[in-house]
Amino acid sequence: MADVDNVSGGDGPEDVAADAQVVVVGAGPAGSSAAYHLARAGVDVLLLEKDDFPREKVCGDGLTPRGVHQLLRMGVDVSGEGWHRSRGMRWVVGDREVLIDWPGLARFPDFGLTRTRHDFDEILVRHAQTAGARLHTRVKATGPLTDRTGRVVGVRAVAGPGGTPVTYRAPLVIAADGTSARLAVALGAHRDKARPMATALRRYYRSPIRSHEEYLELWADLRHPSTGDRLPGYGWVFPLGDGRVNVGLGMLTRPHKKSPDLRATLNAWLARTPPEWGLDDKGADGPLRSAALPMGLNRRPQYGRGLLLVGDSAGTISPWNGEGICQAMESGEVAAEAAALALTRPAGPARERALQGYPAELNRRWGRYYRLGNFAATYILSRSGFQPLLNRYITERPALVGGLARLLTHLTDDPSHDAIDHVLNTLIRLTPAPTARR
Ligand SMILES: Cc1cc2nc3c(=O)[nH]c(=O)nc-3n(C[C@H](O)[C@H](O)[C@H](O)COP(=O)(O)OP(=O)(O)OC[C@H]3O[C@@H](n4cnc5c(N)ncnc54)[C@H](O)[C@@H]3O)c2cc1C
Numbered sequence: 001m002a003d004v005d006n007v008s009g010g011d012g013p014e015d016v017a018a019d020a021q022v023v024v025v026g027a028g029p030a031g032s033s034a035a036y037h038l039a040r041a042g043v044d045v046l047l048l049e050k051d052d053f054p055r056e057k058v059c060g061d062g063l064t065p066r067g068v069h070q071l072l073r074m075g076v077d078v079s080g081e082g083w084h085r086s087r088g089m090r091w092v093v094g095d096r097e098v099l100i101d102w103p104g105l106a107r108f109p110d111f112g113l114t115r116t117r118h119d120f121d122e123i124l125v126r127h128a129q130t131a132g133a134r135l136h137t138r139v140k141a142t143g144p145l146t147d148r149t150g151r152v153v154g155v156r157a158v159a160g161p162g163g164t165p166v167t168y169r170a171p172l173v174i175a176a177d178g179t180s181a182r183l184a185v186a187l188g189a190h191r192d193k194a195r196p197m198a199t200a201l202r203r204y205y206r207s208p209i210r211s212h213e214e215y216l217e218l219w220a221d222l223r224h225p226s227t228g229d230r231l232p233g234y235g236w237v238f239p240l241g242d243g244r245v246n247v248g249l250g251m252l253t254r255p256h257k258k259s260p261d262l263r264a265t266l267n268a269w270l271a272r273t274p275p276e277w278g279l280d281d282k283g284a285d286g287p288l289r290s291a292a293l294p295m296g297l298n299r300r301p302q303y304g305r306g307l308l309l310v311g312d313s314a315g316t317i318s319p320w321n322g323e324g325i326c327q328a329m330e331s332g333e334v335a336a337e338a339a340a341l342a343l344t345r346p347a348g349p350a351r352e353r354a355l356q357g358y359p360a361e362l363n364r365r366w367g368r369y370y371r372l373g374n375f376a377a378t379y380i381l382s383r384s385g386f387q388p389l390l391n392r393y394i395t396e397r398p399a400l401v402g403g404l405a406r407l408l409t410h411l412t413d414d415p416s417h418d419a420i421d422h423v424l425n426t427l428i429r430l431t432p433a434p435t436a437r438r
Contacts, residue, residue, distance in 0.1 A: 020046035020134070022339055023155055023170040025141045025183060028057065029325050030311025031176030032124035032133075033332030034339075036074050039132035041340035046168065047133050048157060050140035053125055057117035058289040059325070060202055061246045062086075062216055062238045064409045065108040067326030072109065073333065076127055082119060084241030086112035089405060090215040093390045099215065100405040103420075105413045112216065114238050114246070116204075120325075139166065143186045144173065144307060152306035155183070171347065172339050172355075174308045176332065179292050181313040184299055189309065195298035196319045196377035198233065201262050201290035202248030204240075205283045209276055213239040220386040222249060224260050225268040230384040231260060235269045237279070247279055250293065250322045252382040262290060295319040296374040297366065297434075302359040308335045316366075319373035321408045327366075334361050368431040369410060 022038055024031045027049035038045040063071070071078055088101040104110045115123075129135050138160055145154035145167055154169035175183035181191075191197075210217075217237040224231055233251035240246060249266055253259055266288070270279045277283075298315030302308065310316070311328030318327060335358050342354035380388065394400045403420045406412055407427075416422040 020044045020168070020170045021343055022046070022172045022174060023048060023168050024133075024174040024176055025155055026050075026176035026178055026311075026313070027053075027125045027128075027135065027137075028121060028176060028178055028311060028328060029124060030178075030313070030316075030328035030332045031174070032121070032128045033070065033074065033329040034174050034176060034310055034336045035133035035135075035332075036124070036128040036131050037333045037336035038340060039128060041336065043336075043340050043343060045133045046170070047125070047128060047135045048139040048141055048155070048168065049125070049135065049137045052137045053122040054118050055121070056289075057121060058200075058202060058291040059117045059246075060200070060236055060238055060248055060250075061114050061116050061120070061240065062236070062323075063113040063115075063325060064323060064411070065102050065105075065110060065112055066410055067323070067329070068109045068111065068113050069107070070326055070329035070333070071113075074124075074127060074329075076123065078113060082115060082242075084114045084212075084239055085214070086114065086216050086239070087214045088112075088216070090217045091386075091390055091395075092217065092219045093221050093387060093395065096390075096392070096395055098390065098395045098401055100401055103402065103406055103411055105411060106417060107413050108411055114216075114240055116240060116246070124329075141177065141183060144183050145169065146305075150305060152187070172306055172308070172342065174310055174332075174335055174339065175313045176310045176328075178312045179294055181294075181299060181309070183307060184309050184313055187305065187307060189299050189301065189304070191294065191315065192298045192300065195296040195315065195374055196252055196382065197295060197298070198250050198252045198293040198317075198322055199259065199262065199290060200233075200248055200250035200293055200322065201266060201288055202246055203266075203288040204244050204285040205247055205277075205279050206243055206285050207237075207245045207278045207283060208243050209278070210237060210245045211239050211243050212241055213237075213245075219269060220390050222251075222265060222269055222385065225264040230387055231265065232382045232385045234386055235266070237273075237277075244285055245277075245279075252377055254382050263288060293317045293322055293324065295322070296370050296377065297362070300359075302331075302362055303338075303355050308339065308355070308358055310335045314362075316362075318410065319370060319377040320410070323409070330365075331362060334358060334365070337361075363434065367434045368428045371434050372428065372431045 294315035317324035338358035
């Protein structure tokens, strides 16, 4: 990361408000998961969040079995009211519908979940608190605090409605501040513009008829509202089980190409859905909201000078399908493990080696898979979306459809359990590992 001004000592009326072994900035899935795993490891962790809970987060609210796996690893009870289970995905391509059940793997559960982020994020943050993490809400980090060598030794923030300046000191800081990536940017960790990026919007609708569906519905044949050209994305209708559905669409941004008007694209698509689904202005429950999706591990280094980047701040969203909750939680867990190990060592080279284990482990888990996904997103999906992959030849062959679904959702057993695992694991292993530069 590039050098920034030395701010140690401060230049304003700041107080040292709290000390911790690790300060985590942002209590979304990445931050709460990092805080939970750190607290479980006996680390004194302070979680800073600019908002209060419960709060909204623009999202599709859908979890694949990989995401459910992360919740189970945290001991979150997903059997109670409010969690809606899915059996798989239903892809719609023109006049064809393809039903794909989640695979029965040894490593992952065989169901997905939906739950509004309004509830989900609060459940996760309370879970982290119960494990021992301290939470300060209405605290907005404004930048990293660095010592004379440029190492991060805490964060600067403003707290409360009056925006009182505060400083929090800790030997390690985890940036889980989402797409803004404010802390990372302040240290010069900029987005790699060669990696794919997407924009998505969503809205809730009252749709009793679709709300209890067992499949996540995905429409792969989005068209430009004026030209009719195929678009690089998909639309979704995710059942929430409470009388509502989460409806939205996500679109890869294409370099040198003007993005279509997403609202008009959504309206044109929803006009094709059956009227009894109620996906119109009359059935809407709340406003349409949009946000960016940083993908493909697009911000590096994920560790440098005392700062670890997790979740969207590191661009961990999957370039294959736009899924980011699971990846946020998983990166939070991996970062927590590295930080907890590092803190058992004195400051210096041995501690740094443990911290460098974080990007190394992300690379081991996702490096090749994301590299392949970045390639697919850039050269295939960004041209005409998922439609070519879901052509008639593939969709009429259950093994091919199953394999494609498992590739898109990163669901295989390793060591391989069946032929699909074997093919996918081999494909990923044959992909050259990313280097520090690529
Ligand atoms: C429309 C849309 C649909 C999506 N659908 C899905 C889906 O269905 N499934 C899926 O898996 N993923 C989906 N994603 C992606 C997913 O929402 C993100 O990848 C995920 O939320 C990332 O989690 P995070 O914890 O890294 O960041 P966030 O969830 O953004 O959390 C960041 C937290 O940091 C706080 N914060 C930010 N700045 C500061 C600051 N300066 N100081 C203190 N706190 C701060 C924020 O208030 C927030 O609480 C979707 C994204 C969009 C935009």
